[in-house]
Structure formats: structure tokens, C-alpha cells
Amino acid sequence: MKTAVKTKIRKTDFHPLLRIFVYLTVLVFTVLTLYPLFWLVISSLKTTTEFQRNMTGLPVNPTINNYPTAWRLAQFDTLFLNSLFFTVASTLLVILFSLMAGFAFAKIRSKATPFLHGSFVIGILLTLQSIMVPLFLMAVATNLYNTRLGVLIPYVGMGMPIGIYLCTEFIKSVPDSVVESARIDGASYLRIFAMIVAPMAKPVAVTLAILNVSGVWNEFMLVNILVSSDALRTLPVGILKFSGPLASDYGRMFAALTIGMVPMVVFYLIFRKQITQGVSAGAVKG
Amino acid sequence: MKRFLTWWTEERRAYLLLVLPGVLVYWAVMAFPTVFSLGLSMTNYNGGVIFGNPNIQFVGLKHYMRMFNDQYFWISLKNNGLIMAVSLFGQIPLGFLFAYVIHRKLIKFGSFFQTTLYLPCVISTIVVGRLWQAFFSPYGPFTKFMQRFQPGWENELAYDPKLAIIPVLFVILWMYTGQYMIIFLANLQKIDPSLIEAARIDGASEWQVLTRIMFPALSGVIVTSAILAIAGSLKSFDLIYAMTSGNPARRTSVLALYMYDTAFKHSPNYPLANSISMFMVLLSFTLIVLVRITEARFGGREE
16 A cells, blocks of 8 residues: 655745745744753753753753652652553553443444444543543542542543444454354354454554553543542652642752653654554544 | 343343443443533532432522623633634644645655654643743743843743733644644545556646645545544643643633632532533534534535
């Protein structure tokens, strides 16, 4: 499919001024993207005194002392572990539940499917804001406020709509004959799911994992309202608390922000292809 | 009993078992709360026991009336409108431009630019918000930059209620343009290259390729992007919460933040907060339906 476009753009295709303008736009936007990130990193290598004297230049005496201090004060090991737990657990559950239900919706005939499947599709349009207050009140009423489970369940629920959508579409594209011949051989539906469908579904599982990991890892609001104890905070919540408006030690604040930024940037650079594909596949929303 | 047993086949059991976990979780944390929120918005509930509390009364649309009479509601709505405008008329056209330039190799190092321009999307909004707050603050590079052109320039972006929204809008453009670039790029790559080649050989100009082949092929994606932009701009919360918390004097508030403040700050007013979220859901649905209608009327050609 991916043959390169052979007819290149010719010099005469666009007015030279237009070309220059386009070049400049792309360049300016790229510089604007990279410079603030660069400024963040070099600022984290300055002491607060140096930062106040020299806010934009390169550090004269670069120091990495801000990092251990910020790590300790913001309790980054707890934050990382919590973020890791919620991200991994919710992603695995979303993938499992979506594949299961997607298989049933796509391959088992039932009168309930249009209604059930439809209820998930509507969910693609719902946002966390519309359910934030009820979720908080429900968490308090069920004693799930300030518990791991109380955060994990909503994360799984919120990942379901797009998961169901993608999995149902994917499993529909598997030929019916695959399922039918296994049925004739006497396999139960659960066995077909475990032995045939789940192993085939790797591409959609990867897409879903990418979407869910980047969503949950960076998610802020839900943990912010459902958790008050330090022991359960995740990275975004902890980072905002540490380097929020009241932070006065700039060096440490920038170090904390850098620590918060690096994992996702590394994740992105490693899985660039998959993320790009996942994003465009997830954009079928609406 | 016998009837039930013949109905209760392996097929039905499997269906139920497969569907149940997902349905239960989803209905518990999304479908039920939505209905719950609608109900709550029409009561006078204000803390304490919810279920079986005799003091909770039905008050109709009272809180909706109150919302419409609140100046902060209108300030927030206006800011959501501005964000939507930046998304629709800033992010989408720029995203398309970048995708086109990279896809047609108008510029060298396309994959470097592609990687870089999408980078902001993967960073946590909290980090982005704090970073840009520092960047635009009196001690940040922006002030330095302005003072180079205008010595003695004073940075009042954080205090002037009229200007404070501008950095926010800029950061929103900065952060999400890459997302649309990626979406357009993926769909440009789906267009059969031989189609473009044939058109060029037949003497079509690049401009004609763009308007006759690419735009029609992408029209569906453009509509999807518009819906994404509308839904996304109504959702915006984290970034503004981290950047300005809605200040100065709540002038950079948005609907989601206005609702959050109503529900979780000072004395909570849950029914009013739920009225706001119901309004947001309705607005989002209405706008998306409008986009669909426009598409059906004017989009026409593509399948």
C-alpha cells in the first residue's frame, strides 16, 4: 500500500512567497515546541539563586541537586508506583473486558446487542465532567472514597466505550467461518474466545493499550477528587501539589516538572509508530 | 423450568458471561451517574446522606435558572467559545497544513517535524500548564523576549482580566495542533498515490490535486476532527486548572472549572454543579448534531 508518491511537487507549483511562508510557519512552530521544553530542563539545572539572576541563559554551574531533593520531597517513588498501578491495571482490564464483550457483540447473535452496544457508543461522547460530582458522591456513599478500587473502577469504566467500539469493529472483520468451524468441532464460545479470538486480537489490543496508557497516566481530575491521602496520589496530582502556585523553590519545581515529563516523552519516542496509529484509530470517535 | 432450560443455552450463557463485566462496570460508573446527575440537578440535596434522605425535595429547574443568572456562567461559556474557535479555526487548519507539507515532502526532515510537533500531546497537561505559567510569568522567557523589543515592558498577563485568557488560548493551540496533524497525515497516506500521480500526468496542478482529490477524500475526517475539537474544547479543564486556576478574578474560568468550583470549593452546591454538567452534555450533543446536519447538507459527495 505504502508506495511513495513519485510525482514530486515542482518548483513552479506554489508561489515562492507562499513556500517561504509555509517553511516559516513550520519552523516557528517547531521552535516554539522545543524551546519551552529546553528552557524547563536547563532551568532545572540551576539553583534558585542562580535562576533568579539568570532566568533564560544556560546554567553557569549546572547542578543536578534539585533532582534528589524534589524526588524526596514530592515522594516521587509513591507517585510513580501509584501511576504505574492504575495505568497497568486499568489497561489490562479494559482490554480484557472490551475483547470479551466485543466478541459477544460481533459473533454471538442476541436481541440485547443493539441496546447494549448502543449504550457504549453514547458513552464515547460522555465526558468525565458530566459524571464527576455523582462519582464523588457515590464513592463516599459506598466507602470507596480514598481507596485504590474507588479510582480503578471508574478508570476501567471510562475506557470501555472506545474499547468496545474498536474491539467490536475488529472482531467483526474476522470471518464468521473461523468461529463456525470451531463450533462444528464442538468448541464452546468461551473456548473460542480464549483460544482463537484473543490471540488474533493483538493489533487492536495494542491500539487500545496505547490509548489507555496515555490517557490514564496523564489523568488528573479523577484522582484529584476521589483521593485525599498522600499514599494514593498519582504523578499529575502530586506534581501539581509540589510545583503548584505556592511553590517558591524554582529549581526544585522545574526538576519535578522535568521528572513528570520524561517518562511519557521516552514512551513516545519508543512507541512513536504505534502511538501515531493508535491516535488516528482512536479518532473515529463521534 | 423446562422452558427456561431450553432457553438457557450454552450460547446465551456465554453471551452473558462475556458481556457482563464490561456492562456492569460501565453502567455503574458512567451510565448510572449520568442519569443520577440529571436527577440531582433538580433537587435541593446539599450534603449528608443521599439515599433515603427525607429532606431532599424536587425543585424543578430552579438551579438551571440560577445558573443562567450567574455572571461566572457567562464568562465561562464565553471562554469555552474562544477555545472552540481556536480549536476549529486554529488547530485544524494548522494541523492540515503541517500534514500536507510533510506528506507531499514540501519540507525536508518530515519525520523529525512530525515527531516534534506531536510531542506536546503526550506530556501531562499538568506539566504543560505549570511550565507555560512559568514561561509567561514575570520571571519567564516571554517577559525577557518582550523587553528586548520594548525596554521596561511590564508583564501584566497574569493580572489583567482582559488579557489573561490569551496565554491559555495560545497553549491550547500549542498543545493539540499535533493531534490533528497526525489524524490528517494518517488519512492522507490512505489516498492511493497512483491517483495523484495520474492526475499530475494529465496536467493537473498541485492546487487542483489539493482541492479536487485531497479535500474531498478528507471531508469525512475533517468532520470527525471538528466533532473532536468541539467535544475537546468543552472538556478543557486540567490545563487551565494548572495554569491559572481560572484567575484573575475567575476571568479565565471555563464551564468545567466553574462546575468544579461550585461542587468542591467553599460551601458545595451539588445540584447547581450538576445543572452545569447537564448543560455541558446538552451543549455538546447539540453542537455535534449541528455538525452532522451541516455535513449531510453540504458535505454530499463522499460516501
